[in-house]
Amino acid sequence: MEKVEIVLNSLPMSGGDGPNSYSKNSHLQRRSASLLKETIDKLITEKLDAKTLICDSNTFCIADLGCATGPNTFFLVQDIIKSVETTLDSNSTKAEFLVFFNDLTNNDFNTLFTSLPQDRSYFAVGVPGSFYGRVLPQSSVHIVVTLAATHWLSSVPKELLDKSSKAWNKGKVHYSNAAEEVVKAYEDQFGRDMEKFLEARAQEIVSGGLLVVGMCGIPQGMPFSNLADSIMYTSMADVLIQMQSQGLISEEQVDSFNIPIYSASPEEVAALVEKNGCFSVESMELMDPTTWLKRPMDEEDVRQWMVCIKATMGSLFINHFGDHLLDDIFDRLTARLVGLTNEVESSYREKVMLFFALKRI
C-alpha cells in the first residue's frame, strides 16, 4: 500500500462523551449535514444504480471518511441506508450493509464504537488512517461520504514556518488577512491534498459508485476576509498576541501556530476533478449552512459557536500551547467575539458550505 505523509497528530476532535467532547458539541455540523439529507437522498435515487452495483454480492458498502466520534456519522449513515433501501425495494432487491468508519488513527474510536446505535441495520468496521491516502481495498465501496473533514489540510504548508519565506505567517494563525504568498501556500497545499484524495477514492470506489463531499467553501474570487470566520481567526490571533504580551506564551509559539483549514471554491474543486479524470460531476454547489444562526445573532449564538469550535479545534491549541491554557484562550476568544457580534452578523456567512457529488466513471 502507498505510504502517506502524516499529518498533524493533534487533529482529532475532543474525544469521549464529556461536556467538552466533540460528541456532545457537534450540533452545528449536524445542522449543516441535515441540510444535505434531501440532496443526498435525491442523488441516490436519481444517480445510483444500486441494484446493478451489488448484483454479485448483495452487500452494499458505505464509507464515512473523517467520521470523528459520532453521533453525526450515525445519522448520516442511517439516512444513506434508508435511501439505498428505498431504491432497492423499488427493484425488489434486498441487501446487507457494511459501513467503514474512517478517521485519523488517534481519533477516539472507542467512543465511536461504544455509542454505535443498538438497533442499527449494518455491520460496522473501523478503518483508521489519513484519507489523503488509501484507506480501503481496491473497488470495495459503493458510496463514500465525507462531511466537514476535507477542509482540514494534511499539514500546515511548510513555507508558513520558514522565516526566510515571503509566506512566513508571523502572528496571523490563518490565511485570512494574510500576505498573498500565505494565501497561495494554503491554496497549493489544498490542491496537492485534494489530488491525493481523489486519486485514492478513484481506486476504492466501484465504477458507478458515488463520492459525496460537504466542506467549507467560498464563492470564487471572494477574499476570505469577507467571511464571518475571518473575524474568528483574526480574534484568535489577537488573543494569542495579548497572551504573549502578558508573558503566558512565547512569540515563537504564536508565530509558529497556524490553523490548517482551507475553504475551496466550486471552480477550484471542479478543475481538480477534471485533472483527476476518473469522476463525472453530478453536483457542485455552494450552500447556506447558517440556518443554525438566528438573524440577528445574539450572544448565545456566539457562545454556542465557540463551544463547537473548542471541541473541534481544541486539540490544535492543546498540542501547541498546552492543556493548561485551553480554557483561558477560549474564554478570551468568546468574550472578544461576543463584543463583535454585530460585525459577525454583517459579514458574509451565506453560501459557505461547498457540496459536491461525483460519480466514479
Ligand SMILES: C[S@@+](CC[C@H](N)C(=O)[O-])C[C@H]1O[C@@H](n2cnc3c(N)ncnc32)[C@H](O)[C@@H]1O
Ligand atoms: C469536524 S470533524 C467532522 C466529523 C463528522 N464528519 C461530522 O460531520 O460531525 C472532522 C473530522 O475529520 C477528521 N480528519 C481530518 N483530516 C483527516 C484525514 N486526513 N484523514 C481522516 N480523517 C481526517 C478529523 O480527525 C475529524 O474527526
